[in-house]
Amino acid sequence: MHGEMKREHMHGYMREEKMRKMFMKKMLIKEIMEYLSDEDKKKLAAMKLDMKISKAEQKLELMKDKKEMMNKKLDMKASAIKEKIKMLEAMREMLKK
Numbered sequence: 001m002h003g004e005m006k007r008e009h010m011h012g013y014m015r016e017e018k019m020r021k022m023f024m025k026k027m028l029i030k031e032i033m034e035y036l037s038d039e040d041k042k043k044l045a046a047m048k049l050d051m052k053i054s055k056a057e058q059k060l061e062l063m064k065d066k067k068e069m070m071n072k073k074l075d076m077k078a079s080a081i082k083e084k085i086k087m088l089e090a091m092r093e094m095l096k097k
Contacts, residue, residue: 033041 033044036044
């Protein structure tokens with residue numbers, strides 16, 4: 001029980017630390033942005049959008065792969081059930097004789 005509390009405390013601390021680092025990073029970026037020209041700001045914004053697009057494309061690919069894997073898994077299960085039905089029908093036929 002004590003270990004769980006300690007782990008939860010560490011996770012809370014780590015979350016707070018991560019949030020603090022993100023805030024500091026945002027503040028640094030905001031400060032740097034003040035010194036950039038409008039053209040550089042536009043380039044930076046375009047780069048951020050490119051990164052977001054790339055990340056979304058990767059996520060889409062992962063989802064497609066996951067969907068394909070799930071379809072294969074379901075096909076295998078369906079095939080196994082069909083084989084079981086055939087086996088049970090054959091056993092039923094043997095018992096009828």
